[in-house]
Amino acid sequence: MKAGKDGLDLLQEIDRLAQIPWQEIPKADLESRLKWIGVFFRKRTPGYFMMRVRLTGGRATAAQFRALADIAERLGNGVVEITTRQQVELRAFQVKDVPEIFEKLKGVDLNSLQTGMDNIRNVNTCPLAGLTRHELLDAFPVTQELTRIFLGNKEFTNLPRKCNVTITGCLENCTHAETQDVCMTPAAREADGSPVSGFNLSVGGKMGSGGMTAAVPLNVFVSPGDAARLAAEVILLFRDEGPRGETRARVRLAFLVEAWGAATFRRALEDRWGKPLAEAGRDVRFSRHADHMGVTPQKDGRSAVGQCVPVGRVNDKHLREWARLAETYGTGQIRLTTGQNVVLPDVPKDKVTALLEEPFLQEFQPDPHPVQRGLVSCIGTDYCNLALIETKGIAKTLAETLAKTLPPDLPPVTMYWSGCAAACGNHQAADIGFQGIKASVDGKVVDAVHIFAGGHTGPDARPGEKIMELVPVDMLPEVLPALIKNLPMLKKIRRDTEAEKRVLMIPMEAVYE
Ligand code: HEM
Ligand code: SF4
Numbered sequence: 001m002k003a004g005k006d007g008l009d010l011l012q013e014i015d016r017l018a019q020i021p022w023q024e025i026p027k028a029d030l031e032s033r034l035k036w037i038g039v040f041f042r043k044r045t046p047g048y049f050m051m052r053v054r055l056t057g058g059r060a061t062a063a064q065f066r067a068l069a070d071i072a073e074r075l076g077n078g079v080v081e082i083t084t085r086q087q088v089e090l091r092a093f094q095v096k097d098v099p100e101i102f103e104k105l106k107g108v109d110l111n112s113l114q115t116g117m118d119n120i121r122n123v124n125t126c127p128l129a130g131l132t133r134h135e136l137l138d139a140f141p142v143t144q145e146l147t148r149i150f151l152g153n154k155e156f157t158n159l160p161r162k163c164n165v166t167i168t169g170c171l172e173n174c175t176h177a178e179t180q181d182v183c184m185t186p187a188a189r190e191a192d193g194s195p196v197s198g199f200n201l202s203v204g205g206k207m208g209s210g211g212m213t214a215a216v217p218l219n220v221f222v223s224p225g226d227a228a229r230l231a232a233e234v235i236l237l238f239r240d241e242g243p244r245g246e247t248r249a250r251v252r253l254a255f256l257v258e259a260w261g262a263a264t265f266r267r268a269l270e271d272r273w274g275k276p277l278a279e280a281g282r283d284v285r286f287s288r289h290a291d292h293m294g295v296t297p298q299k300d301g302r303s304a305v306g307q308c309v310p311v312g313r314v315n316d317k318h319l320r321e322w323a324r325l326a327e328t329y330g331t332g333q334i335r336l337t338t339g340q341n342v343v344l345p346d347v348p349k350d351k352v353t354a355l356l357e358e359p360f361l362q363e364f365q366p367d368p369h370p371v372q373r374g375l376v377s378c379i380g381t382d383y384c385n386l387a388l389i390e391t392k393g394i395a396k397t398l399a400e401t402l403a404k405t406l407p408p409d410l411p412p413v414t415m416y417w418s419g420c421a422a423a424c425g426n427h428q429a430a431d432i433g434f435q436g437i438k439a440s441v442d443g444k445v446v447d448a449v450h451i452f453a454g455g456h457t458g459p460d461a462r463p464g465e466k467i468m469e470l471v472p473v474d475m476l477p478e479v480l481p482a483l484i485k486n487l488p489m490l491k492k493i494r495r496d497t498e499a500e501k502r503v504l505m506i507p508m509e510a511v512y513e
Contacts, residue, residue: 001028001032001033002118002157002158003158004028005028005033006036006154006157006158007032007033007034007035007036007037007117007119007157008036008037008113008114008152008154008157009033010029010033010034010036010037011037011113013029014037014095014098014099014102015099017029017095017098018095018096018097018098018099019096022046022047022094022095025095032117034049034095035115035116035117035119036113036114036116036117036119036157037112037113038051038052038053038054038111038112038113038114038115038116039051039093039095039098039112040052040116042383042385043385044381044383044384044385045091045092045383047094048077048091048092048093048094049092049093049094049095049098050089050090050091050092050093050383051076051089051090051091051093051098051101051112052083052087052088052089052112052115052116053068053087053088053089053090053105053110053111053112053115054087054110054111054112054113054114054115054122054147054151055086055087055088055110055122055336056122056123056140056143056144056147057086057123057124057125057127057129057139057140057143057144057335058086058087058124058125058127058335058336058337058338059140059333059334059335059336060333060334060335060336061108061326061332061333061334062322062323062324062326062327062332062333062334063108063323063332064108064109064110064334065319065320065322065323065326065334066319066320066323067104067105067107067108067110068080068088068090068110068316068319069316069317069319069320069323070104070316071090071101071104071105072090072091072315072316072319073316075093075094075097075100075101076090076091076092076093077091077092078315078316078317079091079092079313079315080313080314080315080316080318080319081312081313081314081379082309082312082313082314082336082340082341082342083312083340084312084338084339084340084376084424084425084426085121085122085124085164085338086122086124086127086335086336086337086338087115087122087336088336089379091383111151113151113152114150114151114156114157117162118157118158118159118160118161118162118163119156119157119159119162119163120150120156120159120162120163120165120235121162121163121164121165123143123146123147123165123166123167124143124164124165124166124167124168124175124177124180124338125139125140125142125143125166125167125168125169125170125175126139126168126169126170126172126174126175126292127174127292127306127335127336127337127338127343128170128174128292128296128298128304128335128343128345129168129169129170131296131298131299131300131304131345131346132170132172132292132296132298132299132304133297133298133299134170134171134172134286134290135169135170135171135186136169136171136186136187136188136197136284137169137186137197137198137224138169139167139168139169139170139184139186139199139224139227141224142167142184142224142227142228142231143165143167143228145228146165146167146227146228146231146232149228149229149232150232150235155236155239156232156235156236156239158239159235159238159239159242160238160239160242160243160244160251160252161242161248161251161252161253162181162252163181163182163235163238163253164179164180164181164182164205164206165180165181165182165183165231165235166180166182166183166184167182167184167199167227167228167231168184168185168186169186169197169199170186170290171186171284171285171286172285172286172288172289172290173285173286173287173288173289173290173457173458173459174289174290174291174292174337174338175338176338176426176429176457177202177205177215177457178202178205178214178215178457178458178461179205179206179207179212179214179215179426179429179457179461180205180215181203181204181205181206181215181235181238181252181253181254182201182203182215182231182234182235182253183201183202183203183205183215184199184200184201184202184222184227184231185199185200185202185283185285186198186199186200186283186284186285187199187200187221187280187281187282187283187284188281188282188284189221189278189281189282191278196223196281197224198221198222198223198224198227198281199221199222199224199227200217200220200221200280200281200283201217201218201220201221201222201230201234201280202214202215202216202217202218203215203216203218203234203253203257203265204216204252204253204254204255204256204257204258204265205254205461206252206253206254207423207424207426207428207429208249208421208422208423208424209249209250209252209254209255210249210250211423211428211463212423212428212429212455212463212464213254213463214457214461214462214463215461216257216262216265217262217280218262218265218266218269218280219262219266219279219280220266220269220277220278220279220280221277221278221279221280221281222277222278230269230273230277233269233272233273234253234269236272237265237268237269237272238253238256241256241268242255242256243255243256243259283459285458285459287458287459287460289457289458291306291337291339291341291373291374291412292304292306292337292341292343293306293307293308293339293341293366293367293368293373294306294366294367295352295356295366298345298346301349302345302346302347302348302349303347303348303349303352304335304343304344304345304346304347305329305343305344305345305347305352305355305356305361305366306337306341306342306343306366307341307342307343307344307361307364307365307366308341308364308365308366308368308372308373309340309341309342309364310368310372310375310395310396310399311340311375311376311377311391311392311395311396311417312340312341312376312377312392313392318364321360322334322342322344322360325344325355325358325360326344329344329347329351329354329355330344330345330346330347331345331346333345333346339374339376340376340377342364368403369399369402369403369406369408369410370408370410370411370412370413371399371402371403371406371410371413371415371484372399372400372403373412374412374413374414374415374430374431375395375396375399375414375415375416375417376414376415376416376417376425376426376430377391377392377395377396377416377417377425378391378417378418378419378424378425379391379392379419379424380392380393380394380417380419380436381419384419386419386420386422387419387420387436388419388420388436388437388438388447389419389436389437389438389447389448389449389473390419390447391417391418391419391425391434391436392417394417394447394473394476395415395417395434398476398477398480399415401477402477402480402481402484405481406481406484410484410487411487411488413431413432413484413487414429414430414431414432415430415431415432415433415434416429416430416432416433416434416455417433417434417436417449418433418434418435418436419436420435420436420437421435423435427452427455427464428452428455428463428464429455429456429457429463429464430452430455430464431453431454431455431464431487431490431491432451432452432453432464432480432483432484432490433451433452433453433455433464434449434450434451434452435449435450435452436448436449437449437450437470439470439471439472441472446472446473446474447472447473447474448470448471448472448473449471449473449476450466450468450469450470450471451466451467451468451469451471451479451483452464452465452466452467453465453467453483453490453491454490454491456491467490
């Protein structure tokens, strides 16, 4: 399909496709190639498409939020999903309206190109890049440069599979960098007797395709000036050498790294680069994690105010309110996090209290209960035909119930939900992860989850381990308080040995005890 015609060619064809009934669009264009231009056929709602809009590093402006709100309200169903790739999905569009949507997006310097299928997805970085005191360097310009290199460039549109990239200078591990195909994290080195800041490079991380795999360090240090081009070379190496003949579940970059090993991969990359690559620098990250919620002092004395959006689903009216707040209290800037949350930066100190008192900050709170703060969920049955269970509603209601009964001073807990094994909700990267499944109880099919625990990214990244299977969703209000109370034990799971892991499956009775 990819060899037959480049998906980007649909940019030239979209005006024509917009004029014919969607049923007459050839199947490969309809269900696949349209995703190269950010238009997603949804089997659950035939004729009504989802659109994904790229927000590099999670950055947006008030004007962009208003444009997105207009598009969602006037041409879609008003629903806006903030995703774990710091971008947005809008719903229920007809192909006839896509040319108009493209014009509107272009007017505010946005686009939806290459946001699905075998493309380089939205490039992630710390949402407080350039602002937080806890960063080695501002990686946002690198994410922008990389995006400029590949966007609209057919050199990058026939990859074996999708490619996720995170480039971050944040010391507080606020993105799940190690789950990415290309992962650059802050590092320091000596060059010609003086210290230099840059990134260490790891490759081959993933979430799905058989479970979470942490990216493998390549023993490479790269300066900020070279980082975007080096990331592009890694991706071109994947394009040229990555496996293609096998099932799609076996063709992520991780499998090339596994087949070659880090040393061979490094040599091949060095050959492409054309000069010696520096050895890895000192990993300067802290072990702690930040979610950038609440009030964070910026380097320049102003503050960034992070608002929790449990499970990330909002609507056009919410976007307009964020636009208003960003202009009233900040500089019109808005940033999205990989936790599906929103940050309003650049708030002068004397305006912080007034912002915190706005009614909208009672709805999307800067300091919610820990069980709500770390909540992430994929799309689920509402719109995703692969989903085995509804996710967002269950996750949100459950967290609200737990927040009423569990103490507000609980240690932080992340709870991530995926509606199926594809793992779009990153469930193996959470303290407690849920993977949707169907179970049979007394001959009746019910919604259930496999529960994972101890998932972790950062310097000691480890996938969560499955600790319970086929737990009916209805039982979660009873099961979860016990699990959360035992969080220190669950977090320790990642440090256990292979032999100990085998006895980790917790029988239900033990949870009740
Ligand atoms: C077999 C593999 C996979 C399939 C078939 C799949 C399918 C999907 C579908 C259908 C959606 C959109 C649902 C909607 O909004 O209507 C989606 C969204 C998403 N998926 Fe996956 N997915 C897969 C693997 C993954 C993996 C491994 C990740 C990484 C964690 C991931 C991350 C995401 C994210 C972040 C979104 C939200 C949109 C975005 O920001 O790009 N997916 N996926
Ligand atoms: S994890 Fe499964 S249910 Fe959730 S969005 Fe991905 S494919 Fe759909």
